[in-house]
Amino acid sequence: MLEVEAKFAVKDQEAVRAGLNRKGVRMGRRQQERDVYYNAPHRDFGETDEALRVRYDDAGFTVTYKGPKVRVGNAKAREEFNLTVASGETLEVILSRLGFRRAATVSKVREFYEIGDVTVTLDDVEGLGTFVEIEILTEDDKEDAADRITAIAKELGVDGPPIYTSYLEMLLSKQR
Secondary structure, eight states: OEEEEEEEEOSOHHHHHHHHHHTTOOEEEEEEEEEEEEEOSSSOHHHHTOEEEEEEETTEEEEEEEOOOEEETTEEEEEEEEEEESOHHHHHHHHHHTTOEEEEEEEEEEEEEEETTEEEEEEEETTTEEEEEEEEEESSOHHHHHHHHHHHHHHTTOOSOOBOSOHHHHHHHHHO
16 A cells, blocks of 8 residues: 655644635544654664554554655655554564664644545644645555645645655654
C-alpha cells in the first residue's frame, strides 16, 4: 500500500476547520498519539529514509514500517505497512532485545476528517506546532492521488508550501 500525503504548517487550524465545515465534513475523532521511533542495528534508517515506529493511541498499539519517500507533485509517497499488536510495551522490549534502539518520540493531538477516501488531519505536534496533513492510501496511482490532494488543499484554503520532512525528521533537526 502506498501512502500519498502532503503536510502544511498552519498558524490557524480554525480556518481549516471552517473550510471543512463549508464542505459538510465533520470531525470523525480526536485522539492523542505517541509515536516511538526505532533505528535498526544493521542500517541507519535516517540514511535509508525508512521509519519503524510503535504508535500508542486510543485504539491500541500499532507497529508501522515506512519505506523511503518519493516526491510526487506537491506530495510525497511511501510504502507503508501497519500491524496491530496486543501490547506496545512488549513489542518495544522485543525490538530492544533484537538490537533496535529508540530514535525519538513524537507526541501529538490529532483530529481526523474523512472526505471519501481522503483523510485530512489537523495535528498539534508537541515541540513543533500545528499542521494539516492530507492523505490518500492507494495501490499504485500516486500521481492522481497527489493531484487530488493539491486540489483539496486549495479548496480548504491551505496555501503554504508543502513540507516533505516527517515530524520525526523535524523534531530531530530541532534537537540538533
